[in-house]
Amino acid sequence: MFEVRRPQGAEDDDVTAAASPAAGGLSRRRFLGYLIAAPTVVGAAQLFVEPAQASIPTVQPVDSYDLSDLLTDSTLATSGLITVAVNRDGTVSFALPRAEVGQGITTAVAMAIADEMDLALDKVNITLLDAAPALVYNQFTGGSNSMHAIYTPVRVAAAVARGQLLQAATGVLGGLPSDFSVRNAVITAPDGRSATFGSLAEKGAVSKTTRAHFQLKARSQLRLVGSPQGRIDALAIVTGSKQFAMDLDVPGALPTMLCRPPTINGTALAVHNLAQVQAMPGITDVAIIPHTSKVPGGVAVRGETFGQCIDAIDALKVTWAPGSVGGRSDRDVLADLAQAAPALTPPIDPTANSLEQVFTFYFRAGDPLETNCAIADVAGGKAEIWSSLKSPIWTQEQIAQNLGLQVADVTVHVTQGGGSFGRHLFSDAAFEAAAVSQRLGKPVKLMWHRTDNFRQGRVHPMCTSRVRLTYSGANVVSFDQRHTSVATDFSMGFGEILSAMAATLPDANSLGYSELVFTLTQNVPYNFGVVTQLLNEIYDYDTFNTGSVRNIYSPDVTTATELMVDQAAKAMGQDPYQFRRSFVRDSRLLAVLDKVAQVGKWGRSMAPGTAQGIGIHREYKSAAACLVEIDCRRATVNRKVKDGYTGPRVTKVICAVDAGLAINPLGLQAQMMGGAMDGIAQALTYSMHLENGAFLEGSWDNAYYTRQWNTPPDVEVIVMPPSTGQPGGAGELGVAPTMAAVACAYARATGTVPTSFPINHNDPLGFTPYPTVPPLPESKTDDFS
Amino acid sequence: MPTKHTFILNGKRVHVECEGTVRLLWVLRDLLGVHGPKYGCGLDVCKACTSHVNGKAFHPCSVSVSEIKRDDEITTIEGLAATVGKDLHPMQQAWIDVDVAQCGYCQPGQIMTAVALVNEVRAKGRNITEADLDTIRNVCRCGTYPRIREAIMLAAAEMSR
Numbered sequence A: 001m002f003e004v005r006r007p008q009g010a011e012d013d014d015v016t017a018a019a020s021p022a023a024g025g026l027s028r029r030r031f032l033g034y035l036i037a038a039p040t041v042v043g044a045a046q047l048f049v050e051p052a053q054a055s056i057p058t059v060q061p062v063d064s065y066d067l068s069d070l071l072t073d074s075t076l077a078t079s080g081l082i083t084v085a086v087n088r089d090g091t092v093s094f095a096l097p098r099a100e101v102g103q104g105i106t107t108a109v110a111m112a113i114a115d116e117m118d119l120a121l122d123k124v125n126i127t128l129l130d131a132a133p134a135l136v137y138n139q140f141t142g143g144s145n146s147m148h149a150i151y152t153p154v155r156v157a158a159a160v161a162r163g164q165l166l167q168a169a170t171g172v173l174g175g176l177p178s179d180f181s182v183r184n185a186v187i188t189a190p191d192g193r194s195a196t197f198g199s200l201a202e203k204g205a206v207s208k209t210t211r212a213h214f215q216l217k218a219r220s221q222l223r224l225v226g227s228p229q230g231r232i233d234a235l236a237i238v239t240g241s242k243q244f245a246m247d248l249d250v251p252g253a254l255p256t257m258l259c260r261p262p263t264i265n266g267t268a269l270a271v272h273n274l275a276q277v278q279a280m281p282g283i284t285d286v287a288i289i290p291h292t293s294k295v296p297g298g299v300a301v302r303g304e305t306f307g308q309c310i311d312a313i314d315a316l317k318v319t320w321a322p323g324s325v326g327g328r329s330d331r332d333v334l335a336d337l338a339q340a341a342p343a344l345t346p347p348i349d350p351t352a353n354s355l356e357q358v359f360t361f362y363f364r365a366g367d368p369l370e371t372n373c374a375i376a377d378v379a380g381g382k383a384e385i386w387s388s389l390k391s392p393i394w395t396q397e398q399i400a401q402n403l404g405l406q407v408a409d410v411t412v413h414v415t416q417g418g419g420s421f422g423r424h425l426f427s428d429a430a431f432e433a434a435a436v437s438q439r440l441g442k443p444v445k446l447m448w449h450r451t452d453n454f455r456q457g458r459v460h461p462m463c464t465s466r467v468r469l470t471y472s473g474a475n476v477v478s479f480d481q482r483h484t485s486v487a488t489d490f491s492m493g494f495g496e497i498l499s500a501m502a503a504t505l506p507d508a509n510s511l512g513y514s515e516l517v518f519t520l521t522q523n524v525p526y527n528f529g530v531v532t533q534l535l536n537e538i539y540d541y542d543t544f545n546t547g548s549v550r551n552i553y554s555p556d557v558t559t560a561t562e563l564m565v566d567q568a569a570k571a572m573g574q575d576p577y578q579f580r581r582s583f584v585r586d587s588r589l590l591a592v593l594d595k596v597a598q599v600g601k602w603g604r605s606m607a608p609g610t611a612q613g614i615g616i617h618r619e620y621k622s623a624a625a626c627l628v629e630i631d632c633r634r635a636t637v638n639r640k641v642k643d644g645y646t647g648p649r650v651t652k653v654i655c656a657v658d659a660g661l662a663i664n665p666l667g668l669q670a671q672m673m674g675g676a677m678d679g680i681a682q683a684l685t686y687s688m689h690l691e692n693g694a695f696l697e698g699s700w701d702n703a704y705y706t707r708q709w710n711t712p713p714d715v716e717v718i719v720m721p722p723s724t725g726q727p728g729g730a731g732e733l734g735v736a737p738t739m740a741a742v743a744c745a746y747a748r749a750t751g752t753v754p755t756s757f758p759i760n761h762n763d764p765l766g767f768t769p770y771p772t773v774p775p776l777p778e779s780k781t782d783d784f785s
Numbered sequence B: 001m002p003t004k005h006t007f008i009l010n011g012k013r014v015h016v017e018c019e020g021t022v023r024l025l026w027v028l029r030d031l032l033g034v035h036g037p038k039y040g041c042g043l044d045v046c047k048a049c050t051s052h053v054n055g056k057a058f059h060p061c062s063v064s065v066s067e068i069k070r071d072d073e074i075t076t077i078e079g080l081a082a083t084v085g086k087d088l089h090p091m092q093q094a095w096i097d098v099d100v101a102q103c104g105y106c107q108p109g110q111i112m113t114a115v116a117l118v119n120e121v122r123a124k125g126r127n128i129t130e131a132d133l134d135t136i137r138n139v140c141r142c143g144t145y146p147r148i149r150e151a152i153m154l155a156a157a158e159m160s161r
Helices: A013-019 A067-073 A076-081 A105-117 A133-139 A146-173 A234-238 A274-278 A306-315 A330-340 A392-403 A428-440 A450-455 A497-504 A508-521 A554-571 A576-583 A587-599 A665-684 A735-750 B024-031 B077-084 B090-098 B107-123 B130-134 B145-159
Strands: A030-035 A042-048 A082-086 A092-096 A124-128 A181-183 A186-188 A194-196 A210-212 A254-259 A267-271 A283-289 A298-303 A318-321 A353-361 A373-379 A382-387 A410-414 A444-447 A463-472 A475-486 A530-538 A610-619 A622-631 A649-658 A714-719 B003-009 B012-018 B051-053 B056-058 B073-075
Touching: A030 A146, A042 A146, A082 A146, A092 A105, A092 A146, A105 A124, A105 A146, A133 A392, A146 A186, A146 A194, A146 A210, A234 B090, A234 B107, A254 A306, A254 A428, A267 A283, A267 A298, A274 A283, A274 A306, A283 A306, A283 A428, A298 A306, A298 A428, A306 B024, A330 A463, A330 A475, A330 A530, A353 A554, A373 A428, A382 A392, A382 A428, A392 A410, A392 A428, A392 A497, A428 A444, A463 A554, A475 A554, A497 A508, A508 A530, A554 A576, A554 A610, A554 A665, A554 A735, A576 A587, A576 A610, A587 A610, A587 A622, A587 A649, A587 A714, A610 A735, A622 A665, A622 A735, A649 A665, A649 A735, A665 A714, A665 A735, A665 B145, B012 B024, B051 B107, B056 B107, B073 B077, B077 B090, B077 B107, B090 B107, B090 B145, B107 B145, B130 B145
Parallel strands: A092 A124, A254 A444, A382 A410, A475 A530, A649 A714, B003 B073
Antiparallel strands: A030 A042, A030 A210, A042 A082, A082 A092, A181 A186, A186 A194, A254 A298, A267 A318, A283 A298, A353 A463, A373 A382, A373 A444, A463 A475, A610 A622, A622 A649, B003 B012, B051 B056, B051 B073
C-alpha cells in the first residue's frame, strides 16, 4: 500500500491536512500512484475510497461539510486517469480535466507539477483534456472547486513520474535513486555525472501499468507553490496568439449565427422569405432550428463571414410563437416572489428587539466577453465539437442523445474560454452547433451575437431575501433569512448525464440541487443565537434561462446579512467593525477582518457623502474580507460619460483572503480583484430589466458592468499566510464580500439603507433599448474618418 | 457584388475580395485569418477588436472594408511589436510584468487602446493621468481594470524614455 506518508514535521502542511479529520473529507482519502504502460514515463494518480464512503453523503451543516467537499468527494472514484507524461525533449505534459476560463488553473497546476518534479515552469505543457466519460464526475469545473480537488492527485502523478526517472537514472549513472540530486530536469549523481529527464523518458517507460511508490515533497521543498507567478499563457495573450474556439480553423466550418426570437425562448414557426435570404451575398444556408429543452434554437444562417450572417438575420421575416416567460415584467416576477416567500418562524423571545427587512436582487447577466460559441462537424454518424465547456462529459453524452449517435462517436474538445461566470457550466452553443451541423449536413462555426447573449443567454435568477434579526441587551438572539428566488437551472447536474437527467425530473432541480447547493454554501458567519436560512424557488428550472452565475446565492445572501449586521450594530450602539469582531465565529474570518480594518484604516475621518463599508464571507474552504470606500457626493455621482453610467464611485478596495494555501498568490489576487469589480457592479449598476417577456439590455452600454470610470483607483489584495495547507476555492470568492461592503458603505455615506440591487435598477432607464425586430442592432459607424 | 480591396496589414500588402459593406473585423477574422482582434459585440461598444489605422485606434467592427484606402496601414495586435522594431512593444511587456490578463479575450483590444491613448496624450505634451484612464471604454468582464491601469502607467514611463 502506497499511502501518503504521515507528516514528518510541522512544515509538512499538505500532508497534515490530508491526514487530519479537521480538514473535512480529505481524511478519508488515500492516494494511489501508478506507472502507465506508454512509450515514455507516465505517472498517474488515483484516489481510493473505502466503499462505505463512496456515495454522496447526507447533507450536514456547512461547518463540517460544504459544497467543496461534495464536489471533491464526488470525484473520488474515478481519478485514476490523471496522468503526467514525460516527453523525449524533457518537457512534461498534463491534460487537465478542467476548463480554463481565466481563473488561472492551468498556471497553478503547472506550478504544482514543476515543483514536484524539479522542473522549470515553462517545461510543463498544460492542455485541456477532451471529454472523457470514464472520469464521470471528475471533469466538471464548478463551485470554485478545481484546485481543492486536483492539487494533490496531480502532485502524486508528478511524484510517480519523477520517481521513475530517478529509477531509470540508476541504469545510466549506477547507484541508488536516493543518491541523486535533481535540479531543472537534470538528475546528478554524487560523482557529478548527470542525465536529463529527456534522455530518461524512454528508458523509464514501462510495458505494463503498475502500482508505484511515491513520496510527495514537504512544503519547505516547494519553490514555486506559494510564490507569485505570472500566467503561463501571458505571452500568447499579449501577442494575440492565444486561441479561443472562434480562432480555430476547422475545414469547412463557416460562420453561423441564429436569428433569435423577440421574447425569451420563443419558437420559430415559419420563415417567409427563406429563398430571398438564402440568395443574399455570402450566405450558404438558412434553416429553422426548433427550440427544445436543450437547444435554444431559432433560424440558423450560415455564410462566408459573420457580418453577412448578421445582415441575413436582420433581413429574415419570421413568425414566432411566444416564449416560456409569457409577457412577464420585473414587477410580475417580484409579485410572484413575494407570494412564494416562506414565512418567518415566530420569534423565540417576543421581548427581544427586532430588525426586519426585505431585499430585492434583480436579474443580471452572466455574460463573459467571449459570447456563447462552438464549432461542430456532424457527418457520417459521427460528431466532433470544439467549445469552452465546464461539463464536457455531459456535453458529449447529451449530444449523442440529441443527435441519435453513440457516445463513442461524439468527440468533444475543450477549448480555452474567454470567461465563464457560470455560463460554461452549460453547453448551449455546443448543443446548438451540433443540431445545426446535423440539420445542414455541414460543419459550422457557431457564435452568438452579443445582443442575443444578453437577451436570450443565462442570467442570475432574480430573488428576494427577507431577514429578521432579534437582539436583547448585548446579544443577538436570532437571525432568520428567507431567500426566495427564480429557479436556478442545475440541469447540468455534476457534469455527466445521470445527475443531469436527475436534475430535470419533476421538482428534482429545486429539491435535489438548489436546496443542496444553498445548504452547502450558505452560512451566517456570526454567533447570532438561533440561525435559520431557507430557500424557496419559483417557476420551473427552464422558465428563465438561468445558471449559477457568479457565486449563485452568496452575493445576495451575504449583502442582505451584512446590511442587517450594520443596522444591528447601529441599533446596539456599536461600531460596525467592532460589532463584527465580537460576533464572528471563525478565527480565519476574524484574521482577514482585522487585516482589512488595519490596512484600510477603518474609522478614519471622511468627508460627508463618503464612507467606508466592510463585509466578510466564508466559502470554498476560504475566508475573505473586504473594506471599501465610496464617494456618493453629487459631483462624483453626476459625472458625465457618453453612453455610460457613472453614479457613486468606489474609490478604494482592500481585500484580505485566506485561501488555505495560496498556490499562486499573484493569481489569487487577480481572482479577488475580478470578484471585487463584479461585486461593485452587482451592488451599484449591473442588472437586466425584464419588460413584457424580454430583457431590454442588448450591449455593455446598456448593462452597466464595471467600466474604467467605475473602477476604484486604489485596489489592494492581501494574501494571508497559509492556514489549512490545502488550496481552497477563489474563483468567485471576492464577489460577495465586496458587494456587501459596497452596499454597507453606500448606506453609511447616504444615510439610506439600500433595499434593492443594483441600487440604480429602478432609476429611469438610462438608454434606449434596441428593437427586437430586426433582432440585431447595426454597429455604429460614426467613429471612422 | 464582391469587389476587390487592398490595404497594408501589419506591414504587408493584402488583397481580399468581398462585398464592400462587410465590416473590416470579419474581413480580418473570417477572410484573412487574423484572429487577434476579437468579437465582443459588433456594436462598437466593447472595443475588443481595437486595432490601429495609420497609428490611431479604431474599431474594425464599425468600419466597412470599402472605407479602407489602398495605402491605409492597419495594425492589429499581431503587428504591434514590429511598430517599435522589437519582439514585444513596451505595453505588451508591461502587461506581462503586471500579469494583467485573466482569460485574455479582451486583452489584445485593451493593449491596442492603451498604446494609442498613451501616444495621443504624449502628442499633447503631457503625462497620462487617472482621468485619462477613466476614458477607456474597453470592457473586461474578468475585471482586470486595476492591473490595466497599473500596466499603462508602467508602459507610459517606458515609452517616454
